[in-house]
Amino acid sequence: MTASETAQNLSFVLEGIHKVKFEDRPIPALKTPYDVLVNVKYTGICGSDVHYWEHGSIGQFIVKDPMVLGHESAGVITQVGAAVTTLKVGDRVAMEPGVPCRRCEPCKAGKYNLCENMAFAATPPYDGTLAKYYNLPEDFCYKLPETLSLQEGALMEPLSVAVHIVRQARVAPGQSVVVFGAGPVGLLCCAVATAFGASKVIAVDIQQSRLDFAKEYATTSTFMPSKVAATENAERLRQENGLGAGADVAIDASGAEPSVHTGIHVLRNGGTYVQGGMGRSEIQFPIMAACAKELTLRGSFRYGSGDYKLAVELASTGKVDVKKLITGTVKFEEAENAFKEVKAGKGIKTLIAGIDV
Ligand SMILES: [Zn+2]
């Protein structure tokens, strides 16, 4: 038997910048009778995980104590609490990795993603899902239908992020949607917007390889910005795509300042702009255009009521293909390689396999 098989709950722990280790931790005990224990089978790595690994912090979230990484996971239920009614041992589930307090004002208003006391995986001080076992309340586990694999299950996290963004944008049938950034979340935004009935979906990125993938994936066209003023790029975007006076919706999934500018300028009067990408915390902003066009501006943060449920529906009915985004899987013991690959911009979504019971 290998060390990872004999360990009771091997976990992938971030100790400091570029300092990771495997640690055997106790198997988590169910916190309430409504909790379940999940044997984590696959975990996707995203920009935020890599950011903690590289910088030890994101904004005000600073890794002070060793923290288990990972938050995009799916697994199999190995234990259920006494009050659990919807799940049983052996069920395959997508794991929603943030548990709200259920008591604060946003929680009670139904916007639990804005919870004042959120316990979110791999956001300090809360441990992530890159462990053999992870504890969750039953209502944060979504049973995977037969049509979805556990690998696809791990993609329900970024797909839920995209569902939330596209819902924030109120995308309606027949609309035109421009998505800035063709990474996993941007690509999934394109797919969800298409599923919501958008008739034009245009992906914008500065990497040709990403645009090539986006073109095959879920867009009606793609756009490579030039090194000119944002107003000029917006003008060319409109002309090349027959957007007339402008797009109905612009979504930023890049966090890049030029994308924000172009997004505001490409919109028609009365259009909707949603900020989904996280880049620099402060940027210049074309506030006059936003005012004069009477734009609707919305933020988007993680996912809330019904987003995971819809993500599973969209994927299991084939309206959104998440399988195409999975470009590699590494063994648990090689977890750090996944971080290096994501950092190097290799592939689209790299998964880390879990440790079987
Ligand atoms: Zn993520």
Ligand SMILES: [Zn+2]
């Ligand atoms: Zn709350």
